[in-house]
Amino acid sequence: MSAATEQIDDILKKSYDAGFVTDIEQEYAPPGLSEEIVAFISNKKQEPEWLLEWRLKAYRRWLEMKEPTWAKVSYPEIDYQDMCYYAAPKTNEDAPKSLDEVDPELLATYEKLGIPLHEREILAGVAVDAVFDSVSVATTFREKLSEVGVIFMPFSEAVREHPELIRKYLGSVVPISDNFFSALNSAVFSDGSVVYIPKGVRCPMELSTYFRINAANTGQFERTLIVADEGSYVSYLEGCTAPMRDENQLHAAVVELVAHKDAQIKYSTVQNWYPGDENGKGGIFNFVTKRGLCEGARSKISWTQVETGSAITWKYPSCILKGDDSVGEFYSVALSNHRQQADTGTKMIHLGKNTKSTIISKGISAGHGRQTYRGGVKISRGATNARNYTQCDSLLIGDKCAAHTVPYVDVRNSSSKLEHEATTSRIGEDQLFYCRQRGLSEEDAVSLIVNGFAKQVLKELPMEFAVEAQKLLGVSLEGAVG
């Protein structure tokens, strides 16, 4: 079969999928959560028996668990029986037909972010052409990836095509009962991405959910699994950098990473869900569990995140450094403006010998924003010569915001070395005036100063992402001063 026919075939297959979506769209689950609903979701996705059992087990555990209250965030009680756990994907009829039908405010933001016109259509969920285009984009990439044996597909598809992979790794890093939100996710997860990089393969491109159709519309409970086999390398980009208006309130995702011997995973996130309005009305509650296992010797996992959205962020991308000489890294910029609250950080769990971890956290609070860095470094008994370096910097804009730093350290091996540095500073009137005296507007000045503050983290992002993240920081802070 020629490449062209193959591509056409893929498109045809896709339109079959679309037909499938249209089909289920007519059905919906009533609000509430029960074993029946869990079974309904599993059935809709035509899942095997073992996965249904797994979901049900998670559901039963979840029933026994309590929502955590230790984070420094406050929000109205979530009624879990009042939510829908299976909403049909948005249909093309509902989607705007062209950019003319999209909220102009949203378009203005895209404009400021410098997102190309074509991408704006995808982000805004414009139907027809955009989707068709991205189908071909997605399939082109897929072909290139399959040549080197890389698996990159939606979760539900991976369950059908690579059940052994899913069975082996699902829940292996974040167990069902890890926490309240991960248990909930395990019971009702809708879809997500699966990546497998074979032995010795350096993934030939940055993998991005951006290229995947429907990625922008994946529901509240997505699940990502990335496995890097021995000696492989992958860089994965998550999220889109444009704001999404989403009527869903709760977002509880789970991400699991496994790095085998000499493998390296770089996971970058730019999160910009709807943060709510100035008065804290609306916005996404983002309760996410992300964890990576450095399973083999000399493996390495790096988390880089730029968190500017959501009303509530509860997120601690962590590393379990099991293999000897393995390395964990966490680079984070979190921004809270208006009434946003972020409680975020990382856990570095050192199990193997000569394991190393680096934590660089930059928190920015403006308006009435609240910002907490919560980090844990654990050096277990066997982790001889473990090293950790932690740096937490907070930047305050205005006098109504707050920043907190809560580092936990637990050391059980006396040969380890840990360093912790923390600073809190304020954007000074003198800095702003200096910039303005040189001709920069107040908004540009704030954006410049904030980007300077976040530079250490931004430089860890892949190039295209870094540019957008930079602009995003500026846009998110609009109206923060003056």
Added chain:
Amino acid sequence: MLKIEDLHVEVDGKPILKGIDLEVGVGQVHALMGPNGSGKSTLAYVLAGRDGYEVTKGRVLYMGKDLLEMPPELRAAEGVFLGFQYPVAIPGVSNIYFLKAALNAIRKHRGEEPLDAIDFMKLSKEKAALVELPDELTKRAVNDGFSGGEKKRNEIFQMALLEPSLAVLDETDSGLDIDALKVVARGVNTLRGPERSMLIITHYQRLLDYIVPDVVHVLIDGRIVRTGDKDLAKQLEAKGYAEVQDAQQL
């Protein structure tokens, strides 16, 4: 170029400037001298538009326009430059990046095309040489970890790049050793021109040995008590401010 008329300024309700009249002609260099607390820096900040300084009376015309009506960035775009006494650091933002943003903001105001990175680098190299600012400093974060002398040289470097019509230099000589002082003075002198006016604020006559002013003003307790030529500065150095003030009061 600059015309200050009966300017009264208060800070936190306390009068600092008590009726300043000052006119700087096109291409002129004026020196403003005076003891600590006389209001020199206040005048500099008021001209640049810093918050916290309340003008209670008087007006300031810059090229015939009401300067006090403009926000700071507009004044900058219109060609007013303030060389800071204490330049602040902006960690993580490279000098070059900062100045490119500033220059292009000003160019935009003038209706000019922004400079691209290559042209800007060329311009920056040329101007850095003027104040003998090492290349390495132009790439470091703005004033971050700079020595006192480096900060002042950086101010002159910025002035050279932004090419203002009116430069107010607030104690650019303070904290400089004699060699650095000469370098800064040389930079300022090359920027003197028929189109550019300068107001140089200083405590000491020393700087004026290298930058020879057209006019010297003495500011004491919020008022200009004497105006003269460069010899007035020498007189001050010999007799001190107190005597000059006493002479004024007789």
